[in-house]
Amino acid sequence: MARAEMNGKIPPHDRALEEIEYLIVSKHLRVGDKLPSERDMCEMWNVSRTALRSAISDLCAQHILESRPGSGTYILPPRPVSVFEGNEGFSENVRSVGMVPSSRVLSASVRVARQHVAKRMSLKEDDLIFELRRIRYVNGLPCMVETSKVNYALCPGIERFDFANESLFDVMAKEYSCYPAGATGRFSITRMDDFEAVCLDCEVGAVAFYESGVSRTASGDAFEYYTSVIRPDRYTFASMSDNLPREAAGRWFGGACV
Numbered sequence: 424m425a426r427a428e429m430n431g432k433i434p435p436h437d438r439a440l441e442e443i444e445y446l447i448v449s450k451h452l453r454v455g456d457k458l459p460s461e462r463d464m465c466e467m468w469n470v471s472r473t474a475l476r477s478a479i480s481d482l483c484a485q486h487i488l489e490s491r492p493g494s495g496t497y498i499l500p501p502r503p504v505s506v507f508e509g510n511e512g513f514s515e516n517v518r519s520v521g522m523v524p525s526s527r528v529l530s531a532s533v534r535v536a537r538q539h540v541a542k543r544m545s546l547k548e549d550d551l552i553f554e555l556r557r558i559r560y561v562n563g564l565p566c567m568v569e570t571s572k573v574n575y576a577l578c579p580g581i582e583r584f585d586f587a588n589e590s591l592f593d594v595m596a597k598e599y600s601c602y603p604a605g606a607t608g609r610f611s612i613t614r615m616d617d618f619e620a621v622c623l624d625c626e627v628g629a630v631a632f633y634e635s636g637v638s639r640t641a642s643g644d645a646f647e648y649y650t651s652v653i654r655p656d657r658y659t660f661a662s663m664s665d666n667l668p669r670e671a672a673g674r675w676f677g678g679a680c681v
Contacts (some may be wrong), residue, residue: 432625435470435471436474436478436481437475437478438474439468439475439477440478440494442470443458443468443482446459446464447469447489447498449508453498454498454501455498457494457496457497458488458496458498459477460495461475475634486499486656486659500522501520502656503516503517503520503522503659512603514593515592517561522562524613525559526558526588527557528555528557528586529556529557529558529568529622530555530556531552531553531555532553532582533552533553534551534552534554535548536548536552540572540648542567543637543645544572544637544645545645546574548579550574550575552572552648553573553575553578553582554571554572555568555570555572555586556568556570557569557570557586558623559669561658564624564657565623565624565657566653567658568618568622568623569617569649569651570650571591571649572649573595574645574646577599577601577646578595578598578599578601578646581594584598595646601646602641603638603639603646604639604640604641605639606636606639607636607639608632609632609635611650612631613629613633614629614630615629619631619652623652625655630655631652631653632651632652632655633652633653634653635650636650
């Protein structure tokens with residue numbers, strides 16, 4: 424069916440949404456490009472300003488567009504996507520959308536597991552863990568404060584590695600034959616404290632994602648208990664039930680804007 428014939432069968436909001444998506448693909452628009460003015464788009468597609476603004480608002484909520492008062496509407500860069508049921512680490516998720524991951528180590532030490540950590544990892548309270556705390560970056564911008572507590576019995580000597588430049592999961596796999604097979608975790612919303620706000624270049628009290636969980640091997644052994652405070656404008660989450668292909672995670676409209 425021709426686009427003109429379809430227009431009368433699609434609700435105005437949905438049609439405006441589809442027209443914006445088609446414009447981005449057909450004009451090969453890239454990150455940072457500006458969309459035409461609202462008046463021009465309304466005239467181009469014969470939609471009301473109400474329908475157009477509703478569509479733009481939806482795409483802004485999806486972090487695809489950004490409306491700048493007095494300036495216009497712009498295309499935003501994609502965010503890396505962490506899949507709840509997936510086994511990929513931060514670095515792999517970031518690279519999957521064509522971005523560059525990096526880290527700054529805040530602390531790294533071997534210590535005795537505290538009671539709540541030992542309980543979550545099925546350890547004894549006097550067992551050792553390797554605790555690694557890092558700021559994680561996407562294209563040089565801070566996006567999360569992450570703390571990993573690893574069962575030291577599975578990786579003796581792991582403290583010798585430089586985790587500002589190496590992936591924890593890669594080291595666990597290559598040096599200790601310890602492969603993540605899945606994780607169980609919790610996801611919620613929190614507000615940044617003073618320390619987190621400084622690390623992530625935000626205001627104190629800014630809304631953030633909070634994730635915690637336990638990563639396990641194929642045999643079911645817990646090897647890592649992790650917590651993360653995450654800037655939602657730079658990193659997001661999805662579920663496999665969303666039918667989002669891993670290779671397309673964070674990409675828009677067939678990858679036109681990656």
